[in-house]
Amino acid sequence: MMTISLSDAGKRFNRDWIFRHVNYTFTGGNAYAIVGPNGSGKSTLLQCIGGATAFSEGKIEVSDLPAGKSETKQPASISDQNLYKHLSICAPYLELIEEMTAMEFLSFHQTFKPLLDGWNEKKILDYVGLEKAAHKQIRYYSSGMKQRVKLAQAIFSNSHLLLLDEPCTNFDDAGYELYKRMISEFGNGRLIIVSSNDIEEYGFCTEKISIQDYK
Numbered sequence: 001m002m003t004i005s006l007s008d009a010g011k012r013f014n015r016d017w018i019f020r021h022v023n024y025t026f027t028g029g030n031a032y033a034i035v036g037p038n039g040s041g042k043s044t045l046l047q048c049i050g051g052a053t054a055f056s057e058g059k060i061e062v063s064d065l066p067a068g069k070s071e072t073k074q075p076a077s078i079s080d081q082n083l084y085k086h087l088s089i090c091a092p093y094l095e096l097i098e099e100m101t102a103m104e105f106l107s108f109h110q111t112f113k114p115l116l117d118g119w120n121e122k123k124i125l126d127y128v129g130l131e132k133a134a135h136k137q138i139r140y141y142s143s144g145m146k147q148r149v150k151l152a153q154a155i156f157s158n159s160h161l162l163l164l165d166e167p168c169t170n171f172d173d174a175g176y177e178l179y180k181r182m183i184s185e186f187g188n189g190r191l192i193i194v195s196s197n198d199i200e201e202y203g204f205c206t207e208k209i210s211i212q213d214y215k
């Protein structure tokens with residue numbers, strides 16, 4: 001079970017503080033929404049949690065208790081340098097490798113981040129409705145199709161921490177349905193943090209963090 005604790009965490013760019021004094025504990029098996037207006041710092045907080053960028057002040061502590069171990073055992077703490085091994089992320093600023101086909105991309109990606117047990121590239125592309133485009137270069141995909149690949153890559157990676165930044169960008173109604181189905185089928189037991197302003201994207205989250213409370 002993964003736990004992430006933020007103590008007095010803050011982030012600034014140059015002289016501007018984006019958020020400060022965040023004291024919060026995220027625990028595995030739960031889903032959290034980070035909400036706030038455009039430019040308020042939702043993506044920045046998510047990137048700091050994922051270790052893509054550092055907090056400017058405060059502390060982040062991450063621990064993970066392997067499944068099946070007794071809760072009384074001391075959880076293993078995870079260093080900042082190792083956190084990336086435990087997480088997967090879907091975000092607008094992360095690029096796909098457009099020269100590859102979706103099949104090649106998932107295949108490449110799983111060489112450094114294994115897929116969920118029992119899944120392979122073909123099964124995943126079938127699941128997300130891209131079976132006909134599986135062997136087409138991603139550069140020829142529509143924006144919604146690209147988003148399906150991004151989301152599939154994050155959700156079907158075998159990770160305990162799932163960071164979703166505006167996960168339904170460019171989705172049509174069927175895309176939203178697919179997203180909800182994926183969360184309910186593959187979200188259990190994971191720690192999920194969604195950064196979004198769209199209730200359709202974060203409606204399943206049980207906890208809500210308003211970034212405006214940390215200005």
Ligand SMILES: Nc1ncnc2c1ncn2[C@@H]1O[C@H](COP(=O)(O)OP(=O)(O)OP(=O)(O)O)[C@@H](O)[C@H]1O
Nearest residue numbers: 013014018036037038039040041042043044045197
């Ligand atoms: N690398 C950077 N250098 C300087 N300022 C930055 C940088 N990245 C983000 N910012 C600023 O930090 C603030 C928060 O940006 P962020 O992208 O986290 O907001 P957001 O809440 O996710 O917005 P949106 O809802 O539009 O996605 C913005 O004012 C932005 O201009």
